[in-house]
Amino acid sequence: MLHRAAAILAVTVSACVARADGGGDAAARVFTRSCLPCHGTNGSAPLVLDSAERIVRNRRLASMLVEDGTMPPSIALPSADGLVADRRLSSEDRATLLAALAAGATDAFDAIKPSTDGRAAPAHDAIAPARAWTMPASGGARVRTFLAPNPSAARVRGVRVADPGARAQLPIRMMFLAADPRGTMRVLDAGDDGGFEAMGNVGLVPSGALGALSIVRPSFELPPGFCFEVPAGDIAIETIGEPIGRAARVLPRVAWIPAGADDTRPVRALAIPAKSLLLRADTCSTIEFTHAARADIDVVAVIVKGGAFLRSAEIDVRNDVRNDVRNDARAAGNAAPTRLLTVPDYRMAFAEPWVFTRAQRVTAGSTIVARLGFDNTADNPQQPSRPPQDVEGGLPPLGEDAMVVVLYAEAANSR
Ligand code: HEC
Numbered sequence: 001m002l003h004r005a006a007a008i009l010a011v012t013v014s015a016c017v018a019r020a021d022g023g024g025d026a027a028a029r030v031f032t033r034s035c036l037p038c039h040g041t042n043g044s045a046p047l048v049l050d051s052a053e054r055i056v057r058n059r060r061l062a063s064m065l066v067e068d069g070t071m072p073p074s075i076a077l078p079s080a081d082g083l084v085a086d087r088r089l090s091s092e093d094r095a096t097l098l099a100a101l102a103a104g105a106t107d108a109f110d111a112i113k114p115s116t117d118g119r120a121a122p123a124h125d126a127i128a129p130a131r132a133w134t135m136p137a138s139g140g141a142r143v144r145t146f147l148a149p150n151p152s153a154a155r156v157r158g159v160r161v162a163d164p165g166a167r168a169q170l171p172i173r174m175m176f177l178a179a180d181p182r183g184t185m186r187v188l189d190a191g192d193d194g195g196f197e198a199m200g201n202v203g204l205v206p207s208g209a210l211g212a213l214s215i216v217r218p219s220f221e222l223p224p225g226f227c228f229e230v231p232a233g234d235i236a237i238e239t240i241g242e243p244i245g246r247a248a249r250v251l252p253r254v255a256w257i258p259a260g261a262d263d264t265r266p267v268r269a270l271a272i273p274a275k276s277l278l279l280r281a282d283t284c285s286t287i288e289f290t291h292a293a294r295a296d297i298d299v300v301a302v303i304v305k306g307g308a309f310l311r312s313a314e315i316d317v318r319n320d321v322r323n324d325v326r327n328d329a330r331a332a333g334n335a336a337p338t339r340l341l342t343v344p345d346y347r348m349a350f351a352e353p354w355v356f357t358r359a360q361r362v363t364a365g366s367t368i369v370a371r372l373g374f375d376n377t378a379d380n381p382q383q384p385s386r387p388p389q390d391v392e393g394g395l396p397p398l399g400e401d402a403m404v405v406v407l408y409a410e411a412a413n414s415r
Contacts, residue, residue, distance in 0.1 A: 027100030123255030131194030140397025200238025
């Protein structure tokens with residue numbers, strides 16, 4: 001299931017092994033901080049590593065994944081003002097962890113502190129489509145969109161996977177939600193097998209407008225004060241799934257997280273799509289696309305959608321030239337851009353919605369700039385074609401459709 005370069009499978013544990021037994025509880029501390037939040041009993045990862053014995057039993061795979069940067073997954077670099085949590089391992093912590101894993105002694109991990117919470121209980125009021133779809137045993141990633149009835153309008157803070165760990169959930173890597181109150185997509189959903197093969201955008205409303213969930217982040221919550229206003233009607237749930245080696249029934253089930261009395265600022269979605277994408281075989285390319293803000297907005301989350309070829313993302317806010325004579329730097333057009341998000345190692349299978357710790361103001365006249373890096377060479381570990389072929393816009397695994405969805409609230413609402 002995991003994507004990694006074959007070359008890295010030959011694990012090379014570096015000279016740091018020399019410190020194998022001198023680390024005291026250091027390895028346990030690193031593991032508790034950087035791995036247990038997801039690998040504890042209540043975490044998002046299917047593999048539970050909540051005891052020293054379990055960690056040691058899985059140590060070869062664990063070192064491999066730490067070495068090639070797959071674990072911890074889905075790293076966004078922290079911006080200067082701390083908008084996203086920093087999940088990186090420092091090189092020292094990485095060395096400590098790898099050394100303890102290589103030594104293979106359980107006492108290095110005896111001091112880990114697993115949380116005792118159980119997994120989230122299944123939700124009784126789950127939003128789910130009527131029929132499951134059968135994903136074939138093998139092949140590349142698939143996009144499948146389902147429609148699920150949402151009986152009544154609701155103000156929600158977010159959404160979560162209703163029954164994490166359930167079999168019908170296993171092949172799903174990511175889900176993007178959008179409301180279809182008029183039922184315009186029902187006609188697509190008429191077949192016997194659940195769902196249809198298309199993006200889950202509803203007209204101009206991008207899928208992701210009601211948030212997104214992923215294997216890395218099975219629960220999505222807006223920052224305090226914000227909410228989604230979900231109308232009654234259909235919810236389109238776009239899923240990206242990966243075959244798990246046997247045919248599997250796939251059925252997305254999600255549950256709303258209700259909004260509190262103070263969560264009153266409605267959040268909307270802005271889509272910045274990569275238009276007429278063409279990725280030449282054997283080349284890497286960076287594509288920049290922009291959106292000019294017409295009013296002051298507060299950005300609360302960013303969703304980066306891409307397929308096998310998307311490998312990095314940078315989202316900036318650029319203050320363009322203004323008729324503002326009092327501000328010379330801006331008038332000259334050299335105000336430094338504000339970095340919203342940097343994802344240096346984007347992997348479709350480990351992507352997540354990036355929710356900011358607090359809203360980021362983007363003023364009218366500024367431009368949101370998305371710079372996406374694509375790799376259509378044989379070096380891309382997710383490359384579906386040997387040798388690489390030219391790639392155009394379309395569904396994965398062979399096509400690429402990249403889009404940045406910005407979730408924001410109008411700034412005027414805050415006053
Ligand atoms: C943000 C959540 C998160 C963090 C933090 C995290 N993992 Fe994972 N890990 C996952 C998920 C999700 C999977 C399942 C991947 C899959 O099914 O493809 C996984 C899979 C694994 C696997 C098993 C892979 C397999 O093929 O079954 C190992 C081993 C692992 N992680 C080790 C670690 C170690 C060691 C750390 C700490 C350095 C870590 N993980 C940190 C989410 C996380």
